[in-house]
Amino acid sequence: METPIFLIKKISRYAFLVFAIISVNFLLPRLMPGDPLVFLFGEEVYGAAMRDPALLNSLTAKYGLDLPVSEQFFVYLQHLARGDLGYSFSYGRPISEIVIERMQLTLMMTVPSTIFSLVIGTALGLSLGWEPGKLVKRAVSAGALLVHSVPTYWLGMLSITIFSLWLGLTPVGGAPPGGATLQEYLSHLALPMSVLTLFNSAYVAIMVRGLTIEVSDEPFVIAALSKGLKPIRFISRHLLRPSLPPLLSLIAIEMGFAFSGALLVEIVFSWPGMGYTMWQAVTERDYPLLQAAFTMVALIVIGANAIADALSYIVDPRMRQA
Amino acid sequence: MSSDMFGLGLDRSNTHKTLLSCIAVTKRFKSGKGSVLAVDGISFAVRNGEVIALVGESGSGKTTLAKIMAALIPPTSGDVYFESLPLSSMSRLDLMRFRKRVQFIPQFPDLALDPTWYLYDSIAEPLRIHGMVNSRAQELEIVRNNSSRFGLSIDQLRRKPRDLSGGEVQRAVIARALAINPDLVIADEPTSMLDPSTQAKIMRQLLDAHSERGFALLLVTHDLDLAKAVSERICVMLKGKIVEEGSTDEIFSNPMHPYTRSLMRGEIIMKEDDWQAACPYYGQCSDRLDRCTSSYPPELKICKERFVRCWRVA
Amino acid sequence: MRFGYSPSKVELLGIALVSAVVTMALFSYLPDGLFGAPSKSPYSPPSLQNLLGTNDIGEDVFSVLLRGSRVSLTIGFLGAAVSTLIGTLIGIIAGSSRGILDDLLGSLTDLFLVVPALPLMIVLAAYLGPSFINVVAVIGLLWWPTTARLVRARARQVTESLFVEGLIGIGARKLYIIFRHILPNVLGIVFARFVLAVSSSILLEAGLSFIGLGDPQNPSWGTMLHFAMTRGALLYGAWWTFIPPGFCISLTSLGFILIGMGIEHRISSGTKSVGGFA
Numbered sequence: 001m002e003t004p005i006f007l008i009k010k011i012s013r014y015a016f017l018v019f020a021i022i023s024v025n026f027l028l029p030r031l032m033p034g035d036p037l038v039f040l041f042g043e044e045v046y047g048a049a050m051r052d053p054a055l056l057n058s059l060t061a062k063y064g065l066d067l068p069v070s071e072q073f074f075v076y077l078q079h080l081a082r083g084d085l086g087y088s089f090s091y092g093r094p095i096s097e098i099v100i101e102r103m104q105l106t107l108m109m110t111v112p113s114t115i116f117s118l119v120i121g122t123a124l125g126l127s128l129g130w131e132p133g134k135l136v137k138r139a140v141s142a143g144a145l146l147v148h149s150v151p152t153y154w155l156g157m158l159s160i161t162i163f164s165l166w167l168g169l170t171p172v173g174g175a176p177p178g179g180a181t182l183q184e185y186l187s188h189l190a191l192p193m194s195v196l197t198l199f200n201s202a203y204v205a206i207m208v209r210g211l212t213i214e215v216s217d218e219p220f221v222i223a224a225l226s227k228g229l230k231p232i233r234f235i236s237r238h239l240l241r242p243s244l245p246p247l248l249s250l251i252a253i254e255m256g257f258a259f260s261g262a263l264l265v266e267i268v269f270s271w272p273g274m275g276y277t278m279w280q281a282v283t284e285r286d287y288p289l290l291q292a293a294f295t296m297v298a299l300i301v302i303g304a305n306a307i308a309d310a311l312s313y314i315v316d317p318r319m320r321q322a
Numbered sequence: 323m324s325s326d327m328f329g330l331g332l333d334r335s336n337t338h339k340t341l342l343s344c345i346a347v348t349k350r351f352k353s354g355k356g357s358v359l360a361v362d363g364i365s366f367a368v369r370n371g372e373v374i375a376l377v378g379e380s381g382s383g384k385t386t387l388a389k390i391m392a393a394l395i396p397p398t399s400g401d402v403y404f405e406s407l408p409l410s411s412m413s414r415l416d417l418m419r420f421r422k423r424v425q426f427i428p429q430f431p432d433l434a435l436d437p438t439w440y441l442y443d444s445i446a447e448p449l450r451i452h453g454m455v456n457s458r459a460q461e462l463e464i465v466r467n468n469s470s471r472f473g474l475s476i477d478q479l480r481r482k483p484r485d486l487s488g489g490e491v492q493r494a495v496i497a498r499a500l501a502i503n504p505d506l507v508i509a510d511e512p513t514s515m516l517d518p519s520t521q522a523k524i525m526r527q528l529l530d531a532h533s534e535r536g537f538a539l540l541l542v543t544h545d546l547d548l549a550k551a552v553s554e555r556i557c558v559m560l561k562g563k564i565v566e567e568g569s570t571d572e573i574f575s576n577p578m579h580p581y582t583r584s585l586m587r588g589e590i591i592m593k594e595d596d597w598q599a600a601c602p603y604y605g606q607c608s609d610r611l612d613r614c615t616s617s618y619p620p621e622l623k624i625c626k627e628r629f630v631r632c633w634r635v636a
Numbered sequence: 637m638r639f640g641y642s643p644s645k646v647e648l649l650g651i652a653l654v655s656a657v658v659t660m661a662l663f664s665y666l667p668d669g670l671f672g673a674p675s676k677s678p679y680s681p682p683s684l685q686n687l688l689g690t691n692d693i694g695e696d697v698f699s700v701l702l703r704g705s706r707v708s709l710t711i712g713f714l715g716a717a718v719s720t721l722i723g724t725l726i727g728i729i730a731g732s733s734r735g736i737l738d739d740l741l742g743s744l745t746d747l748f749l750v751v752p753a754l755p756l757m758i759v760l761a762a763y764l765g766p767s768f769i770n771v772v773a774v775i776g777l778l779w780w781p782t783t784a785r786l787v788r789a790r791a792r793q794v795t796e797s798l799f800v801e802g803l804i805g806i807g808a809r810k811l812y813i814i815f816r817h818i819l820p821n822v823l824g825i826v827f828a829r830f831v832l833a834v835s836s837s838i839l840l841e842a843g844l845s846f847i848g849l850g851d852p853q854n855p856s857w858g859t860m861l862h863f864a865m866t867r868g869a870l871l872y873g874a875w876w877t878f879i880p881p882g883f884c885i886s887l888t889s890l891g892f893i894l895i896g897m898g899i900e901h902r903i904s905s906g907t908k909s910v911g912g913f914a
Contacts, residue, residue, distance in 0.1 A: 145890060151886065154885065263758075278847075394805055434798050434802055436803075439820075
């Protein structure tokens with residue numbers, strides 16, 4: 001009965017989020033201190049345009065920069081609808097091409113890593129939260145906290161030193177050339193993905209451990225145990241199922257973290273995904289590229305949130321009344 | 323509109339003046355499905371200096387009515403008049419004056435005071451808010467007087483609520499209400515959460531303060547014996563309506579509503595029933611008539627200051 | 637009054653870690669060259685002259701590490717202070733209001749919770765330019781939503797408790813109630829969040845500096861990692877230039893997390909959250 005209202009609310013919330021991100025993308029370069037043209041063109045093009053009035057005029061006309069801000073926004077939306085994110089001077093290519101290509105490389109690393117860390121982290125978290133007082137489990141929990149406090153990129157630097165430089169097991173970094181075999185891809189991805197997975201499973205394990213401890217204090221759990229239910233069946237029936245919805249929203253947040261972590265890991269391993277692209281854009285002051293990369297990352301994270309929301313909606317009908 | 327038309331004001335004012343009155347007050351709470359009518363068109367008055375008891379079982383709407391009269395929650399319709407000034411059209415300043423002169427004592431001592439504040443500061447707080455003291459010495463004097471009257475020591479005033487018992491906190495709540503010398507104290511079951519010996523002691527101290535300072539006391543209670551012992555007048559409330567009102571002596575010598583009688587026999591029984599009758603007591607009434615299902619009786623004036631709502635009496 | 641505050645083992649470990657870093661920061665005020673003179677040769681490995689070797693421009697790594705601790709801690713504290721202040725204000729106003737104000741601030745908080753913080757920080761910091769103040773501002777302005785959400789929930793709970801109704805009854809005004817009564821009641825959570833935010837903002841600062849958005853005048857641990865990465869120390873195998881700063885970042889962040897979790901646990905043994913990422 002109340003389902004449609006709930007759905008409409010959720011959908012409009014995500015629509016608003018997307019709109020907000022797009023607006024922020026439009027407003028940021030115009031609100032920052034300094035000449036907005038630097039941020040709109042990127043430093044190199046800005047310098048060229050300052051020397052060449054003709055170039056300045058053509059760029060101004062293209063982005064409609066002589067128009068009032070409201071109309072500029074409209075022009076911006078038109079460009080966006082056509083998939084035109086502007087031109088990157090540092091790559092000499094349209095930004096949309098770069099971003100789509102790089103996003104695939106980032107997803108190639110983050111999606112499997114997220115799935116692995118959810119499986120590993122959930123299993124680890126459940127076992128750590130079950131009778132959490134044991135010395136071994138407390139030590140492992142402390143270890144998970146420590147891993148979670150370690151910067152991912154530093155972990156990456158350590159692993160390059162050990163596995164690539166000292167042991168010579170993996171390539172130092174970069175992505176294999178086009179047309180490479182799966183094996184080549186795996187050899188390049190092994191280290192960054194392991195680092196990312198280690199970090200993210202630690203995070204998931206900490207959260208799931210907390211949830212498990214909370215749930216196992218509840219009366220129904222104590223009642224179920226006193227009836228002599230076997231721990232394995234008990235865990236699947238009474239721990240995993242009720243904690244699925246919070247787990248799903250955890251996944252959504254986790255995607256955000258996974259992305260942030262991945263961005264920095266990519267830099268260390270020169271894996272040319274979104275993070276590496278953002279880094280290069282920062283170094284080259286290629287602001288249009290930086291901003292497009294941010295927008296894509298934000299949209300993907302919002303998308304992950306929406307999927308997690310939809311899944312918990314399917315899993316738990318009670319959510320529909322919320 | 324004068325309160326006269328409800329027979330509340332002029333004809334009774336020969337001895338006392340009306341201090342606080344409510345006229346046709348209704349409160350509807352939204353709940354999951356539909357709404358609940360907690361207070362259903364109640365009119366009655368509290369006069370200067372009297373002790374009046376509002377008696378009813380839990381769920382009768384008495385706490386809601388008390389909070390409406392203390393201006394803590396707004397009524398859905400109807401209005402509350404303080405010295406003939408309606409609450410709904412009071413200015414900020416008027417409302418401030420009202421807050422200074424009318425004090426509310428809640429039922430539950432847990433969390434009735436800010437857990438992070440020392441008792442002393444909580445008791446002194448209304449004095450500070452209303453700018454009633456000029457110096458720390460004067461404040462200390464007033465707080466100490468009001469606290470020691472209720473048996474709170476200086477040492478206890480230096481503690482926070484969690485380090486005190488429920489009874490001690492409730493004493494502080496009462497001391498705070500009395501510290502600013504109000505004209506009316508609305509006490510919602512002030513002692514019901516405490517153990518019996520503490521109950522009697524605190525009630526005695528509250529009544530002593532009443533006779534000494536002459537403030538009016540509206541005592542909300544489920545306990546008819548308590549009402550009999552302390553109040554001059556009694557209103558019996560049932561399902562959001564006042565079914566009988568009169569002086570304590572008359573109600574006890576001649577209870578007219580069947581519900582009042584069963585309360586007196588100690589049969590505390592109001593349960594949910596499926597009767598869709600106009601009179602909420604129909605389902606359990608031993609004296610019911612056919613017309614009780616179709617229409618609810620109006621307030622029948624028996625004599626001066628004596629009302630009952632029952633077709634049997636009519 | 638109660639004075640019997642005895643820290644748990646977890647908190648003790650956290651306090652020990654944090655004290656160690658604070659001591660490092662204090663040592664950095666001693667005259668330069670006390671712990672190792674700058675050597676002429678870059679990338680010289682650890683020796684008796686240079687306990688942790690030298691970096692790409694021949695500076696003593698140990699001295700740079702000490703100065704870095706000062707920068708990382710200062711930015712950690714300032715960033716956490718700004719974000720906690722913003723989060724507390726937004727949370728307390730939303731939690732003690734009803735209707736539009738609450739809805740508005742609630743949606744704003746949700747919005748910022750979903751938008752990935754680090755990428756947005758990178759964009760903002762790139763626009764504002766690398767400076768000490770900008771790093772603090774970027775962290776402070778974007779790391780408040782979790783605090784705001786938790787403070788809002790607690791403030792809502794306090795607002796609905798009986799004593800607030802009592803305060804209305806004695807004539808207290810809304811702002812008075814918020815600042816004199818609701819604020820003291822949420823301070824416990826605010827303090828726990830602050831300590832956890834210090835951990836987060838040390839990690840965030842390190843991340844931003846690693847990308848090259850830190851203040852070049854005040855090199856932090858993250859800046860050390862940045863130079864190790866961009867000036868070849870990593871591929872040269874000069875592990876002594878990047879292992880110590882990363883180690884320090886991890887242990888400092890862990891120290892604050894442990895203290896913060898201890899405080900959170902003390903307040904309520906219910907919900908736990910971890911305020912950090914890298």
